Amino acid sequence: MSSSSGLSALQRRQIAELQLLRSSVSPEEFHWRGTSQEIDQWDQALASSSDGDVEDGGTGDEDGSASSTSIPPFSAAISLRDEQPALWLDIDLPTSRQHDTQVAVRVQEEDRSRVKDFQLSRLRDEMARKQIESKEEEYPLFDLYTSLQDHLLSNPLDYLPKPEDKDKSTAPASSESQDSAPPPPSPVTLSRLIIWSHHLLSQIKRRQLSSWCTSLSVWGLLKTGYPGYLCFEGLQEDVKEIETNIKGMQWAAILVRDEESWVYQGEGGEEGALLACPLAKQFTGYQAAVQAKGKGEKVRTTCEEIETMKEIVDRLRSAGLPEDEVVDALGLRTKQH
Structure with a gap:
């Protein structure tokens, strides 16, 4: 029996949407958030779905949780912006339709102090609004993801310099830089x-x-x-x-x-x-x-x-x-x- 035979109908739909998201980005822009054992189970579930096994199996209820043999709840991160400052959309999918999908916009740790708070707040407000609108969509996560990318294109983030960069810009030129070759003459x-x-x-x-x-x-x-x-x-x-x-x-x-x-x-x-x-x-x-x-x-x-x-x-x-x-x-x- 394949590893996907214990999936609920809800998880099968989640897998279909995760496959859509995964195929829309490069391998570096999608990663699982879990233990190595959980990641193996998730990868096997998506691979089995690609082979057509998922649709044939499944014992869980439409509105309930999966059976005891089902895989753990999906947890992943998708890149919203690979340039600095790097942004990720963290996703935690529920095991029951009675619970909502948990999503959060996360700034890569080393870039956190370089993004203006009001811009992040505006992005998160857009995420909350779109999450409500997308509930009835066939692929609500994909709809949310593309909407956030459109928002970032229309409202690009300012990228503040690192503190050490500011220090370098105000520090006197070193003897090495002063002795460097002059720039080429202007035409x-x-x-x-x-x-x-x-x-x-x-x-x-x-x-x-x-x-x-x-x-x-x-x-x-x-x-x-x-x-x-x-x-x-x-x-x-x-x-x-x-x-x-x-x-x-x-x-x-x-x-x-x-x-x-x-x-x-x-x-x-x-x-x-x-x-x-x-x-x-x-x-x-x-x-x-x-x-x-x-x-x-x-x-x-x-x-x-x-x-x-x-x-x-x-x-x-x-x-x-x-x-x-x-x-x-x-x-x-x-x-x-």
């Missing part, structure tokens, strides 16, 4: 902008452009006369601001001929990025800017003027700009070979 986005103008003659415009370059940390190269060319390199947001300012001025005709952006990931942050701009090294004020950075001072960008097409072509090519970019930006008819 800085740079941009280059080249604008064609029908002409660039106005002293007022040229002074304004020079002022913007200095205040916005942008290198500026202006080709005056007919046609005019306005070349800028610097931090992306500053170059964009200069472009907006230029478009707000009065011009006979202007056209954006070239816009390029790239990421600088070297040392020195924004100051280092400004000194790494391709056009920067040919500026008269470049060495002064390098020295300023070495002293921890702000890098001062400048604006320079040139007068001929040959000069601007030479400056862009000497800076290492791709030939296609130079040709397209300046409207050259032939490429350099």
Whole structure:
């Protein structure tokens, strides 16, 4: 005779629901709460049920307790939350329909002080409410379990730091941490902008452009006369601001001929990025800017003027700009070979 032959009808229904719960979670999220002998009996009962033996046996009454040969009352724990803080739903099933199933939400011992009391109270209130509602369901425990999980998704628990974690956060850095390697440099986005103008003659415009370059940390190269060319390199947001300012001025005709952006990931942050701009090294004020950075001072960008097409072509090519970019930006008819 199988070990399940003495089960009551109530226990057979309990086994069916426990199997449903067990199949809904991973093996680590379900465990029995009992002695090794009780656990063996419970495992055998569920295994026999899977083989179809339970439905054929059973001598207990529908509303009464099982016979003397039946297994002990089921007691199990199911994980409600496997992340910290870990929560468990403890279940003690009755041997008679005259008694209620006992359920309790339990916080894993090491996490108990890290959960806010009002959040646990709210979860337990939800459990009590749902337990009453689920009494007439076919699988009341499964219904309760899924409802509590939904509640936790909608009302996530705050996870308070451990006392020792607080101490670590306020303690002065040790010599070992102070000597550790510095974090990698933050990336800085740079941009280059080249604008064609029908002409660039106005002293007022040229002074304004020079002022913007200095205040916005942008290198500026202006080709005056007919046609005019306005070349800028610097931090992306500053170059964009200069472009907006230029478009707000009065011009006979202007056209954006070239816009390029790239990421600088070297040392020195924004100051280092400004000194790494391709056009920067040919500026008269470049060495002064390098020295300023070495002293921890702000890098001062400048604006320079040139007068001929040959000069601007030479400056862009000497800076290492791709030939296609130079040709397209300046409207050259032939490429350099």
